[in-house]
Amino acid sequence: MSAKAGTTNKREASGTAARPSRQINIILRNPEQQAAGGAHSSEVLGNPRTLPQSGPWSEWQKELDRMVGLDNVKELVYEIYALLQIGHFRTEAGLQAHAHVYHMIFKGNPGTGKTTVARLLAKLFQGMGLLAKGHLVEVERADLVGEYIGHTAQKTRDLVKKALGGVLFVDEAYSLARGGEKDFGKEAIDTLVKAMEDYKNQFVLILAGYTLEIETFLLTNPGLPSRFPIQMDFPDYTVDQLLSIAEGMCKEREYALTPATLFRFRQLLMQEKSETIYNFSNARYVRNVLERAIRNQAVRLLSQYPAGTPGRQELMSLRPEDIRSV
Ligand SMILES: Nc1ncnc2c1ncn2[C@@H]1O[C@H](COP(=O)(O)OP(=O)(O)OP(=O)(O)O)[C@@H](O)[C@H]1O
Numbered sequence: 001m002s003a004k005a006g007t008t009n010k011r012e013a014s015g016t017a018a019r020p021s022r023q024i025n026i027i028l029r030n031p032e033q034q035a036a037g038g039a040h041s042s043e044v045l046g047n048p049r050t051l052p053q054s055g056p057w058s059e060w061q062k063e064l065d066r067m068v069g070l071d072n073v074k075e076l077v078y079e080i081y082a083l084l085q086i087g088h089f090r091t092e093a094g095l096q097a098h099a100h101v102y103h104m105i106f107k108g109n110p111g112t113g114k115t116t117v118a119r120l121l122a123k124l125f126q127g128m129g130l131l132a133k134g135h136l137v138e139v140e141r142a143d144l145v146g147e148y149i150g151h152t153a154q155k156t157r158d159l160v161k162k163a164l165g166g167v168l169f170v171d172e173a174y175s176l177a178r179g180g181e182k183d184f185g186k187e188a189i190d191t192l193v194k195a196m197e198d199y200k201n202q203f204v205l206i207l208a209g210y211t212l213e214i215e216t217f218l219l220t221n222p223g224l225p226s227r228f229p230i231q232m233d234f235p236d237y238t239v240d241q242l243l244s245i246a247e248g249m250c251k252e253r254e255y256a257l258t259p260a261t262l263f264r265f266r267q268l269l270m271q272e273k274s275e276t277i278y279n280f281s282n283a284r285y286v287r288n289v290l291e292r293a294i295r296n297q298a299v300r301l302l303s304q305y306p307a308g309t310p311g312r313q314e315l316m317s318l319r320p321e322d323i324r325s326v
């Protein structure tokens with residue numbers, strides 16, 4: 001896979017980048033927090049659903065709420081939002097507001113939302129004023145590692161430059177340590193570490209991969225963990241969460257699942273989850289089943305209506321027989 005740039009933020013295009021308002025005050029006046037004596041943000045955040053419903057945060061929350069589950073991600077984003085708001089007030093009050101380090105590690109199985117969340121964070125961080133551009137550059141080993149001495153450092157530096165103002169997302173990051181000391185992967189790691197110093201606060205580096213591999217990778221590179229203060233787990237989705245994801249995907253595409261179809265989908269997910277414990281691809285599996293169901297529905301409707309046009313309801317409904325494994 002070659003490196004690819006992500007979305008451009010609408011606010012950037014319209015030049016109306018919103019400065020966070022004083023919405024945070026609403027949170028700090030919450031009686032429960034006052035009773036608790038204030039205000040470590042992760043304590044404040046126990047349940048992301050209690051976060052403010054209006055103001056700039058609510059706009060970002062809407063984006064986050066399109067993602068099923070992932071409460072840890074939602075809480076992290078709110079912590080960072082709160083930190084930036086308070087930093088703003090501290091500056092206004094003549095106090096220091098230190099820049100934080102936002103480099104992250106994402107750990108989780110296939111299809112648990114790592115890439116999607118990275119893309120969303122890039123966009124939200126741009127909206128919050130943390131990143132200048134808010135794009136995502138997604139790379140893997142082959143994009144970073146070259147074929148001769150010096151080539152890797154050059155390739156890696158070029159990609160870091162491309163990511164400035166946004167997020168550099170390194171997928172399957174553990175593969176950089178695959179070949180040991182003599183492998184060029186090590187040169188890529190060293191170059192990334194140097195770039196984190198050289199371009200401090202100009203980009204966010206996210207290393208992603210499957211939990212066990214990433215943990216082994218961090219163990220074998222003891223200098224690394226402290227450079228990534230934020231570690232996010234992306235657990236496998238439950239069957240209920242996968243069904244909510246399916247419903248969200250249907251809604252986006254203007255399709256609908258009948259109760260009998262949902263039941264069939266549930267059966268399929270339970271079977272698939274138990275049969276493919278180690279390589280079940282979570283929400284990606286749901287997306288693939290749904291896309292196949294949409295194709296199956298098209299074929300079914302054409303044969304049911306050889307001369308006529310199906311009604312709107314028929315065009316939207318996915319039936320149990322459309323749901324098949326992929
Ligand atoms: N929580 C969620 N809510 C809604 N859709 C989701 C969620 N998580 C993932 N998806 C959808 O599932 C698909 C796969 O997600 P994504 O590519 O982000 O997974 P990943 O963790 O990066 O997988 P991999 O490790 O294989 O690269 C995407 O279409 C994404 O939009």
Ligand SMILES: [Mg+2]
Pocket residue numbers: 114115116171
């Ligand atoms: Mg991914």
